[in-house]
Amino acid sequence: MAKSKVSRQEFEKQLEKLQVELCWLQKWVVEKGLKVVVVFEGRDAAGKGGVIKRITERVSPRVFRVVALPAPTEREKSQMYLQRYLSHFPAAGEIVLFDRSWYNRAGVERVMGFCTDVEYHSFMRGCPLFERSMIESGIILIKYFFDVSQNIQQERFKARATDPRKHWKLSPMDLESWARWWDFTKAYDAMILGTDTDYAPWYRVRADSKRSARINCISHLLSSISYERIPFELGELPKRKKRGKDVPDELKFLHNVPEKF
Secondary structure, eight states: OOOOOOOHHHHHHHHHHHHHHHHHHHHHHHHHTOEEEEEEEESTTSSHHHHHHHHHTTSOTTTEEEEOOOSOOHHHHTSOTTHHHHTTOOOTTEEEEEESOGGGGTTHHHHHTOSOHHHHHHHHHHHHHHHHHHHHTTEEEEEEEEEOOHHHHHHHHHHHHHOGGGGGGOOHHHHHHHHTHHHHHHHHHHHHHHHOOSSSOEEEEEOSSHHHHHHHHHHHHHHHSOOOOOOOOOOOOOOOOOOOTTOOSSOOOSOOOOOOO
């Protein structure tokens, strides 16, 4: 039986609580010098960007960094495949959110023929070893796959096509992903089976309901990292210095934004 849709009021209530906890997590990560990598993969229009936005909108961008790499340059194509991702890995006190990741090779590159069979199989053999080395170096790695049904994906693609605010979200590659649904299904199935390990498992996020997916994913993220609330201490505000004789009453500008509202 399908779960009832989460109301906007309930969603906002739960999201506020979770965003407060993300701030506590942020302080803990900084204080303890933790290094965290969160991978967001999944089908097109499954809502990865939406949950990343909700995670980051109330925290510091200096701690929570979003990495969404464009197509590789010619120079990057000549490098070791994982090299372009390594440069974005976290230092102590950072959480890096990968909006798509090295798993491009097992997904879109595999389906669209952007890599050779040799390159693909080399990646599938080496990826679990690569992720083990990440964890052994002290990185906390969490991997999410956002899954959405065909009907819901189609609805979201149509919404992107008709709403000018969403046109930028719809690319020719998105349309190809719709046409090749079953090719991507086969590729993702092989990817998950080949790279789901006890030290770096895949977590599926059912994303037909955007609100439910966001709440469920953020809740799971918070439960995946052991943290404690560190009290915030501002201290007393210092007294303001007295105004000097040569200081104007207010800033003087030659140009102002018209106040229409």
